[in-house]
Amino acid sequence: MWDLIYFLDLVGTFAFAVSGALSGIEKRYDVFGVLFVAFITAVGGGTTRDVLLGLTPVSWMNNIVYIYVIIAAVAFTFLTSGRIMKWRKTLFLFDSIGLGVFTIAGIRKTLEAGLSWEIAIMMGVISAVLGGILRDVFNNQEPLILQKEIYATACFAGALLLFIFYLAGVPLAVSIPVAILSIILIRILAVRYQWSLPVFGNSRKK
């Protein structure tokens, strides 16, 4: 199972890097700028998690494969530029896989560091969503993820599910795949049916 999860982690990294590269191209950044934003988007969440937990040197430093996956994703984005819409559905699926795998990997690392489930759930969500938030911050835009779409919520639901399975004594070989799949499914359904979280305050005055 771990081999499959590792592979899906790379798939998610690829999709996150493409999303970062696309936003950098839209901003008309140069090649270095596009690489930088792709990199921040792909590893920003996991790096912050590692730094907060004290797991340094951070994980991508010890496994060069992640850097090459990101470079490949940027090359792919440049090469398909203009025709990237053809890949839209595939990339969205990859992105959802990343969301699922990153959440569960974040929980695992936090628990292994000896911290509580509450913190682990938080760190799982942060691992998965912070990359996309930092992408927008470095692009000088309001973070899209903070505004709409069931995105962090999908991660949170999957994290909660994993916790419930843990309390119920379900073995990891069952609970981890189910939690990852549920995050992917919620994300896909949310986009399909345009679910969104409520916005408070001024919204009524509109």
Place this chain on the structure above:
Amino acid sequence: MWDLIYFLDLVGTFAFAVSGALSGIEKRYDVFGVLFVAFITAVGGGTTRDVLLGLTPVSWMNNIVYIYVIIAAVAFTFLTSGRIMKWRKTLFLFDSIGLGVFTIAGIRKTLEAGLSWEIAIMMGVISAVLGGILRDVFNNQEPLILQKEIYATACFAGALLLFIFYLAGVPLAVSIPVAILSIILIRILAVRYQWSLPVFGNSRKK
């Protein structure tokens, strides 16, 4: 005394989280977005301090109370939404308390890590003000704290006072409360009488 300071630390965390939540609501973020900004505002300064000092896992990971205080602050902000102005003065007082307590706590942690007073004073100020700066960065706004108001300056004055007391051999049981109170007082007087630091450069051309 430490019990009181711990309690005031929670009071400050609450006020900082409300300030973050309010700014997130104004930006029309969804529930997750508002929680995220409240969290960054409340723990951003202390977390950065811990990371730079190498004190990981960072402090709120080992004491779940902070997370619950932040969630309570967000719930409070949503519930009083529209009538929050009634609480304006109380929240401003809480916020000033946070400023005072966070500064002194930052100094203490830095000295305990074996670093110099110069660095400790700097880290005290950073602990207190960085949360508010990060709030604005994640909201895609120019950081308010960098522009006007005696805010960081109040922290710096209190930090300096603590250092002078230390040189003069004043016991901590006296110097810490006086330093915290002086930060709170300077902050309150500064807002009351609209004190501000000078702005250089283009200002003359206006």
Place this chain on the structure above:
Amino acid sequence: MWDLIYFLDLVGTFAFAVSGALSGIEKRYDVFGVLFVAFITAVGGGTTRDVLLGLTPVSWMNNIVYIYVIIAAVAFTFLTSGRIMKWRKTLFLFDSIGLGVFTIAGIRKTLEAGLSWEIAIMMGVISAVLGGILRDVFNNQEPLILQKEIYATACFAGALLLFIFYLAGVPLAVSIPVAILSIILIRILAVRYQWSLPVFGNSRKK
């Protein structure tokens, strides 16, 4: 040689801090705000490098000289305000020196931490350019460095040169000065002849 490199490191820190201070003055920040941006610009890259490598407390905490250089740079900027253009060429030279020295110092620290050359080259570039990127993020602007100019590319070329020298067995006493000088030279030539990296995507539609 190390004494000279240490001196050049301070020269670079000075220039980076001036660049940060100027941008803060332009934003009409107050004295604290200008100091904050100068500080982030000067130490942001190296601090992030240290945090990611787990080298905490981060380097400027153990050598107070850096803080004083930054304060001196801010004072210099205020005092020459209006007449800063007279210093433009000197500051540009200092800034290029900083770029060269920071890149090579970043590589050295990463290799000393036991990591691979690929990561070391990346961390060298990040050490040198992240301060300028964070300056723009905290100023709520699109990072200039991501958009144009041969800046990160100069660092990358020098880093690559150092790696090639390493493979060829050239002693450090030769390879380090040559790599630093080549970064400075590329940067100067790039600005002189307005070299820039290609921008992809929408650029064709203009």
